[in-house]
Amino acid sequence: MMVFTRDLRVTDNPALCAAAQAAATVPMFVLDEDLLRRCRLHANRLGFLLESLRDLDARLRALGGALVIRRGQWTAEVIEAARATGAATIHVADDFSAYAAARLARLERAAAAARLRVIRHPGITVVEPAAICPPGGSAYQVFTPYYNRWRLVPRRPLAATPARVTLPDGVDPGPIPQLGELTGARRSAGVPAGGESAGVARLRGWADADLADYDRGRDDLAADRVSRLSPYLHLGCISARLVESQLSGLPGSEAFVRQLAWRDFFHQALAARPDTAWRDYRDRGDRWNDDPAGLEAWQAGRTGYPVVDAGMRQLAAEGFLHNRARMIVASFLTKDLYIDWRLGAAHFMELLVDGDVACNQLNWQWVAGTGTDTNPHRIFNPTLQGRRFDPDGGYVRRYVPELAALPARIIHQMDPAVRRGCGYPEPLVDHRAAIAEYRARLRG
Numbered sequence: 001m002m003v004f005t006r007d008l009r010v011t012d013n014p015a016l017c018a019a020a021q022a023a024a025t026v027p028m029f030v031l032d033e034d035l036l037r038r039c040r041l042h043a044n045r046l047g048f049l050l051e052s053l054r055d056l057d058a059r060l061r062a063l064g065g066a067l068v069i070r071r072g073q074w075t076a077e078v079i080e081a082a083r084a085t086g087a088a089t090i091h092v093a094d095d096f097s098a099y100a101a102a103r104l105a106r107l108e109r110a111a112a113a114a115r116l117r118v119i120r121h122p123g124i125t126v127v128e129p130a131a132i133c134p135p136g137g138s139a140y141q142v143f144t145p146y147y148n149r150w151r152l153v154p155r156r157p158l159a160a161t162p163a164r165v166t167l168p169d170g171v172d173p174g175p176i177p178q179l180g181e182l183t184g185a186r187r188s189a190g191v192p193a194g195g196e197s198a199g200v201a202r203l204r205g206w207a208d209a210d211l212a213d214y215d216r217g218r219d220d221l222a223a224d225r226v227s228r229l230s231p232y233l234h235l236g237c238i239s240a241r242l243v244e245s246q247l248s249g250l251p252g253s254e255a256f257v258r259q260l261a262w263r264d265f266f267h268q269a270l271a272a273r274p275d276t277a278w279r280d281y282r283d284r285g286d287r288w289n290d291d292p293a294g295l296e297a298w299q300a301g302r303t304g305y306p307v308v309d310a311g312m313r314q315l316a317a318e319g320f321l322h323n324r325a326r327m328i329v330a331s332f333l334t335k336d337l338y339i340d341w342r343l344g345a346a347h348f349m350e351l352l353v354d355g356d357v358a359c360n361q362l363n364w365q366w367v368a369g370t371g372t373d374t375n376p377h378r379i380f381n382p383t384l385q386g387r388r389f390d391p392d393g394g395y396v397r398r399y400v401p402e403l404a405a406l407p408a409r410i411i412h413q414m415d416p417a418v419r420r421g422c423g424y425p426e427p428l429v430d431h432r433a434a435i436a437e438y439r440a441r442l443r444g
Helices: 014-019 033-038 043-062 074-085 098-113 143-150 196-217 230-234 240-247 253-272 292-300 306-318 323-336 341-351 357-368 382-389 394-399 416-422 431-443
Strands: 027-032 068-072 089-093 117-121
Touching: 014 089, 014 117, 027 033, 027 043, 027 074, 033 074, 043 196, 068 074, 074 098, 089 098, 098 117, 143 253, 196 230, 196 240, 196 253, 240 253, 253 357, 292 306, 292 323, 292 341, 306 323, 306 341, 306 382, 306 394, 323 341, 323 357, 323 382, 323 431, 341 357
Parallel strands: 027 068, 089 117
Antiparallel strands: none
């Protein structure tokens, strides 16, 4: 049998490819009650997951099988299904967060007690974390030397798509629930469709239109020329290894493939230090401000800085945030407001469809100055960032409609009378004064 986790696809899925070698196999997904309790309000991610499961089921049915759905305690459901169907081997993708690693370890212990075999397969990252280790250490702490090694590591061959998937006789696949059965929270209106079919279409359409100019255009906030593949990579609707294979060598691909390396870098850092999902990778001794009002204004996109507010409103509307905007809003929270990065990361995880623990938490730490790169002086001036990466104001107008009538020359910095006329708030803080205070803290 094969248990899907964050590899919801039939193409280049090593675990599925191996399991399908048997005369009959059970392709299974367990709605893990422990995770459902944690994610009860994460409607964007849950909705995307359910759509991805329906697409996966359709693809498996086209191969002659079906997706077997169960709900409950993950390990117990997997072992019970193996026993009920007479499976001797359980194929599963390896994963690297503290929760995923502990869950896999529990499965292996339970399987050993039941005289079953568990085989872990690659498939979550391009390069497995254990494939690249620095001299005398378990993980690279700086990206550039990691990337230099990453480029040279031999790649695993792409896994063949099974010609056929055959369920054992008598197996009831079970229904895929509706979103309302899992959460009462509402989904953001702009969340994309989930599933391998949507992910493949997105990859092809974006690569044809925007890959060649990716390095020059990726920071243009208004043009929105980024790939938006992150939700599909997070749940494995498309394979990161396959994306690299298909894009490498094409005009513009080097800069994009480097982003896949960043994703692998954060996964290897988290695999070595699982605690850094919520603990400083490098403790700087920060004494963060307790500012509930400031946090609430930031979450609502009411900081008085147009590009920050546009970013936070995009997040709420779409469950997605442009990468340049992620850095700007994270810097504003952790440097201008000096609010703990964990509060920002938690808000992102509630709304992001691509809420990946490794990428989200460690990118937040990168901006906050507590992560693998501890540069405390990395500060994004929100006004200058807006002028540079949204010079015509198109991004701000799209997400902050009360400013839609303003000309480009003042949209990122307007006088108080204009603000009042638009019903737009005064800045929460003066950027220069806030950063001067922040730097004074660093000096102790």
